[in-house]
Amino acid sequence: MDTQQTRGDPAEPNTNCNGPSTMAEKIAVIRACESMKPEDERICFDPYALHFLDPGTRQALLRNSGAFRYILAQxxxxLPGISGALVARVRCFDEFVQQSxxxxxxxxxxxxxxxxTRAYRMDDLKTIRVFEVDHPDTIRVKVEKIRKIFGTLPNQVTYVPADLEEDGLELKLADxxxxxxxRTLFLMEGLVMYLSPAAVDRIFSFTVKNSPKGSSVLFDYCPEDDGTGSGAGWASVRSATAFVSxxxxxxxxxxxxxxxxFLTTRGFAGIxxxxxxxxxxxxxxxxxxGRTISELYSIASASVGTQTCTVGEEP
Incomplete structure (x- = not known):
């Protein structure tokens, strides 16, 4: 197992596990602000992100048409480049899902x-079964928000409360x-870096053992910082790492x-x-x-146990 623990927080659990994810809301703020830009300027578009913000931020954005630029500037x-990295990640995931x-x-x-919000804003996903898996506290808030937005829960979405550090996916999903x-597409956006190496390995092992050939994974991850990198790029990475901590x-x-x-040793190809x-x-x-982008994240995709390329993959 060659996933390594990050420097500075070697084995600390997620201290926010007794409530909904703080970072989930902060990332929703960036998606909401980006979505308020003119169409020819925005990188991604999420019309529902606004509903997941705290009331004060949401009202500020609704009252002041220019508030989103102030928030993004802050x-x-x-964290120089982090909003660029996050909206580019959303765009990349959206395009992969759209093609897939x-x-x-x-x-x-x-x-x-x-x-x-892909299951709610992407028309092609409204005819495919989608399983949303997250910590029970985050799922609870998510379900409440979706009910408020749409009045009901969509039939094609199944919510799966699970602590990915502790719970086995086999039973949680089978139930x-x-x-x-x-044939299944596994999406892990903003996940792998927040889990312990053991939990990461369990997820990839589940994917290979419990889905047919031609299934795919798409995920973002943090390349290792060995402490020798220099310049503005690595400085922004280290600032972002300290912030989320x-x-x-x-x-x-x-x-x-x-x-x-990393992926071939775990049974994947077409990387x-x-x-x-x-x-x-x-x-x-x-x-x-001229927009900056942090080097904190890279994005990888791969297929389960086959050399046949699927959308977005290289042979």
Whole structure:
């Protein structure tokens, strides 16, 4: 097992486990602010993110048409490049999911779902069974918010309360109708780095052992910081790492060395990786050309046990 614990918080549990995720709401703030930009300027669009904000922030954004720029500027001053990294991540995941829905996936598992809104804002997901898995406290708040937004819960979404550090996915998903013979897309956005290395390995092991060939994973991760990196890029990474730790949700795992080695040893093939530089090249054009992006996250996709490439993968 070569996932490594992050420097500074080697074995501390998530101290926010008795309430909904603090970081889930902070990330929703960034999605909401980005979505309020003009269409030719925004990187991603999430019309429901606003509903997951605290009342004060939500009202400020609704009352003042320019408030979103002030909030994003504050975030950028505190954590340079982090909002760019997060909205690029949302865009990358959205595009992968959009392309994948036309290639035969029968179900989607969103692990660490937080306040993810893809099942509600992407039309193609309204005909595919979606399992949203997260800590019971976060799921409780999520369900309350979705009821308020839509008046009811969508039929195609199954909510799975689970502590991914403690609970086995086999029983949690089987109890709610997960089909291990059905080609499945596993999404893990903003999850892997918050789990212990042991929990990360259990999830990838479950994916390989309980889904058919051609199933896929898409996840973001933190490359290992060995402490030797210098310059503004690594400085922003270390600032972001310290910030999330102060929120009670420290980064606990990173991927050292090659992501290809990490995934092939766990039974995956057709691996594709996108770094912060790749995301900048893909999305930060036009009015966003000068926008900064933190190198905190990279994004990887892979297939279960087959060399056949699926959408978005490299042979």
């Amino acid at each position: 975030i950028e001053n505190q 829905t036309n290639t035969g996936y029968g179900q989607i598992i969103i692990l660490g779902a937080g306040y993810d 709610r109708g997960y089909d291990p013979t059905c 102060r929120q009670g949700e420290p980064l606990r795992s990173c991927v050292p060395g090659s992501i290809r080695d 594709r990786n996108m770094t912060g530089a790749d995301l900048r090249q893909a999305y930060f054009t036009g009015k966003n050309r």
